[in-house]
Amino acid sequence: MKKIWSIFLLTTLLISCTTTNKHINTTDYIPENASVIIQVNNLESLKSNLDNNDILENLGNSAFYTKLKKQLANLKHLNTSNPLLVCFNYDKKDSLQYTVITKQTPGLFAIDSLKNIKIESYVYKNLSINKSQIEKNITYNTFKDSLFIASSSKELLETSLVTTNKDEDLKTILKTSDTKKPFSILVNNKYKQPINTVFVNDSISFNSFTNYTLVDADINQNAIILNGITKATDSTKSLINIFKNTLAKENKIANIAPSNADGFMSFTFDDFAVFNENLKQFNATDSIPTNHTLFDNVIEIGVVYQGSNQAIILNSLDVIATKDALLNEQNLVETYRQIDIFSFSDATLFNQTFSPLITFKKANYYANINDFFVFTNNKETLENIVANYQNKTTFSEKEYYKSTKEYLTDASSLLVVATPSSLKNIINKNINESLNLNLNLKDYKTSALQFVYDTNFAHVNAVIKKNETKARENSVTEQYNIKLEADLINNPQLVTNHITKQKEIVVQDINNNLYLISNKGKVLWKKQLQGAILGEVQQIDMYKNGRLQLAFTTPNRLYVLDRKGKDVAPFPLKFKDKVTQPLSVFDYDKNKKYRLLVTQDKNVLMYDAKGKTVKGFNFSSAESTINHQPQHFRIGRKDYLTFKTDNKLYILDRVGKTRVTPKKKFLFSNQALYLYNNKFTTTTKDGKLVSFSTKGSSTTKNLNLGSKHHLVTTTKTLVAQTENKLTIKSKTLDLDFGNYDTPKLFFINNKIYVSVTDLQTQKVYLYDSNGLLQNNFPVYGNSAIELNNIDKDRNLEFVTKGENNAILIYQIN
Template sequence: MRFFYLALLFTLFFSCTNNNTKTSNLINLIPESTDVVIKTSNLENLKNSINNNDFLSKYSSSESFKNLESHLEIVSHVKPETNILICFSKDDNDSLQYSLITKYNPNLFKTDSLKNYTEELLTYKNKTITKSSLNNKFIYSTLIDSVFFASSSKILVDNVFKEINTNLDFEKIYKTTSDNKTASIILKPNNALLKSFFVNDSLNLESFTNYIAVDAEISQHEILINGITKATDSSKSLINIFKNTNPQENLVQTITPANSDGFISFTFNSFGVFKENLDKYNKKDSTGIETSLFNNIIEVGVIYEDKNKAIVLNSTDVIATKDALLDNQNRIDTYRQIDVFSFSKPDIFQNTFTPLINYRNANKYCVLDNFFIFSDNIEMLQNIIANYQNKTTLRERNYFKNIKTQLTDESSLLQVTSPSLLKNIISKNGVNDSNYKVSSYKASAIQFIYDNNFAHVNGIIKKNKTAASLNSISEELNIKLENDLLNTPQFVTNHVTNQKDLVVQDINNNLYLISNKGKILWKKQLKGPVLGKIEQIDIYRNGRLQLAFATPHRVYVIDRKGRDVAPFPGKFNDDITQPLSVFDYDRNKKYRLLVTQGKNILMYDVKAKLVRGFGFKSANGNIVSQPKHFRIGSKDYIAFKTDSKLYILNRAGANRVTPKTTSNFSDEDIFLYKNKFTTTNKKGDLITVDSRGNTATQSYNLSENHHLETTSKTIVLLTENKLTINNKTIELDFGYYEAPKIFYLNDKIYVAVTDTQSQKIYLYDSQAKLIPNFPVYGNSVIDLNNIDKDKNLEFITKGENNSIILYQIN
């Protein structure tokens, strides 16, 4: 449950005044004392995204987070179907309290299976409040006009029965947030949780603005935020010093050495207007201070290097700025043909730009093209000169280019930090764990772009990934779920993007649809485990795909949003014993759904009605293979088998082919190989049957626990540690091997096999040659495909018991 508290560190606000409104709007029930509001339309994805995010997951060792996690344990059992607001506030004793607000649904708070759970009803003064306890942690809840309100504070629940109030300005801010991101957060600056995100100690949220509202998109290696900030009093909030100025292009990165610790840059199109705003904020009259040095400056920056600093001025008129420095032409050094001069007014920067700059020792300077750089450390100036001439500045680094794509070119205020400064900011917010490693976060940034009485906010914290070399295998995602996996993950088609998502089920029978970026799109509890592979159908014949599959007593058809498609799920009293078979005989989307129950087969249409005219009655024993549809020429065949008989039927369920043999068949599937129905028997022989019923038996000396997989022209056999691909046999290390799988992609055959004993995945081509850089780590069979817009193939497998690994073949 640490996800609630963790999210606060990367987002933002709230405040209330009076105006009567209706309670049907969730925001009208937000407690007036709230410091932080987190909105999400997918609570499961928020929890998963934060638990899987490399940066946020590092906070779990913090004692303050662990303490909050225990208090929020009961919240993890809330299952909202729409937006939920999570609010944090301080009570009169300065203790942190939380509240939850969402639309009520019958499955919102299921408590039947919870251990150590109790509840009681408190009824008084026409109020009914439920007091719930889980492991001695309490939460109070009630319903207000179909809205569920719950809080750790009974006082906050009592207050929602009083007059409902809200702030119209806040409501406007709230409406700027999205319902499609991981979360939206509104943060009050003077809260006790997030003090600052600035390097400069003189800058803090309380003095910077009144509130910030952002959408946060959290993936495994990246946190992106974008939103707005607004200050109502222009004289008290620093963000308003940019009022009536236009943001300019930030260029300090072109002069910042790649080995520095980062920089802060602020811009304006008129220094005069900017200075007037800043003087008003600082409540001082600085008309007597000589500032002609800044008359042609559109950008001011501070570069950080260990304990040293350098001031950068970006001039639009180099000659005029040099003229302003005529009294400071005492050369004290020359480095790489660049002169370094002494500067007699080192405190002018702090006197003019406080609190943005709190550095008053810049007594030396040099000039590089249109940049004027000031510092008291000559070695720092030399480092800036060398990196600028060598083109090894921050601007040239790929990790900076990667974050720059998420930022605008022009901003009023931009801060870019290295790992050391990022860790410094983290410590300012109360996390001082020496084991917290951020060295792979080469560049993080936040920027503000002033607009008409408000400012846009963009931010990014991104883990730097080394570019994958050719033919390498790179781990792209490692998605951890709350529970262990029940089955192996598989790809499914996303009809919106024409890319691939993935589905998997956990041991609590929850089915997950997860994007190829690792975002949980939905989680749905099923009545039992999924049997076999999940199929996709277009039930409405409009290009939109649904998931179709069976569990032991249900047949499900589920749409992309996780909703059951009526009239499904179909319910069955007797056990369904094989995976659901989906046939589309003429590829016209008139689907047939075959349900296997012991020795019987039932055929349904997409309206869940039995298909008339399918006349198969019963097999001679339990069916041991999933029924399959094949087409040879213009004829259709439905094939399955029992222990002693192979059935090959026509569409109507009558015998189309009668094999001229009987055998003690294995449980392996039936395949169509070289236009022959192909399977094996328990003795390890390969059995083939042609369309006239002629049968051939070929001995491969297979063990009883063998596996068979074919395409129309490729055959793969696995027995013990011997893998045979088209008559070429490979002797593998001894282990426990899952059934091999064949993939045909980009006109190439791939054969995958996994040893779950040594946790190794092998991938071969059709010539039985191992693909370079295999084997790799994995604990299940794989699914292989091209899941995105690049040309590289990806595959998924089970990692640890509760994790899914996505690899890319480069």
């Protein structure tokens, strides 16, 4: 299976996997000879990350992926939140087949209601097997030992049902996966070759490099980070074991490798004699290089790739001893920038000694640069290395290399670093077809693959990461563009992660799926709700232990969800009568003794955090429909609960009795009530500002607002918008004519910000309290924004809609 990159992508269609019940291990059903096994721990996070990743998204243009995606189409109908295993095999005709294993749950494979479906059943070994044909795609599936097992191959399914997988090495390494990561990939080289190569050098086959490799994948929009282990069970026939009984040393080739090279490889050891003996056993040779003393004090060897040219670099612990080993190679050719360049007579030495790691046979020149000895096939390549070293333009001096190195350990047995051109070559070697990809790799300045040998296995770290250019001061930069499966039904909202104290995003799509998304753009979970969320999601600490829950209403439910998206008992509460306003949450004394208020037309129901009706709250009903969600204010030591209809304002105490009776009647708009200048303030339907004192007296002010307007205030700052007029305090701004969403007011770090979005031109504007437009605004956006510091840096970020199914995260620098 030569297309491992495509396998990454294909997982977006998959849904199931690894669970063990009391008696059965799911790994027993892994088909024999499986070349790739994908353990999916968080399907929604996986699908989102893969859909949004810059490289993987564009790799979908390959013909192989398109064909296999069609073959796997039936799996999109799986519906489960359990982990899963997806196994890939080649059949006798060399066609790729899949098998899926997951815990049996109701409605797991819901296809009965689909059109163009044909289902046939037959019995095999007392098990009923369904052959499901959806359009032209066929899936065979059954249930056994509380597991759902499905396959694209009848033969593969039947064999896995009666044959227990006996590969204990495979099962053991699979157990080392990190279940907190969205998914893990196990590559099994013992059968059909899954990967051609992961090296710049074509001579190093991944098939002969190791037997099993398992990596946990962490993927976001701009990076693929892989961490795991690799293990070769045959100690002499796998190249990774040449590092056995050696200690990895710090890789320093980046200190001399020029940044204009195509990449480099570095391998290290603490004892050349041990390393050399291991390599001879791998190559099954007893030959001894004629100049073996050259390597006695060397602890690192590197290969720098530059077009068709290469350079071999030795990192010596004892420069004088290494020079002594070169006493017979003192024929001076020239001096370049005070560095002597000598000819070298043993051009094939490195290939003879280090094959297949090194295939270079043209070491005709060399020079000593501090601790490094550099061998090349021409003077120009050597001069380029000297010039870059002296100019401090090596990889180690570049910020993009330093950024990549943060994901690696300092010491590697083997390190491969690739520039954009080399990365593209490696990808194409594995895709094995000519691609016309809309893929620009120029921002992936440095990708790296690292192996660190440890006893009888090696740690693996891989980084394919977009270079993040330093944002200039006062700029507004788009950090993430998160695409979801369906169009959004509401605006993205920020909520608090009680563990990290940072912000995350909640949003709902038109299929009523609620998503929780990290501030790095990763979908943490997806949950389908019964209806659309009304208004905003609230957060409560119902157990008073610092852990926050999400609380909200839909037209017939009151939900409380924990951090993982699970319902918190006894919620959801179900209602026969329609809920007509967003959930209101009151915490009168800031002691987490919550009151949850549900509005149903004229009526208000009050519950405590345990879902029980609050006794003593005696508000019967309003005279007409309540046009805004209930609100709570604290003035001095008194609580004020307010309910508002089109023609009446109710100002009550905690038990629902009238506390303030307005002395004058008005026709109210549906805007919220605010405590502005110590008075209850809202607007009338004809756009006037009306305020009520705690004695019930009222004042009005004509703000020249039209019938369609918006109001938002703090205690002393008022913001109003109507048509193309935006008023901030006493200043009125003339906006371009458009269709404006509700303005938002934010008080952050003792500064007030006001935002407004023109939905017609899709522009987001951000002002300060003096009505001054902030630098580099407007920016693209398709909804009202949520502004805050969502991470640990000092910059503010905001979220907004992008395209209909996308969320944008911006940073204000």
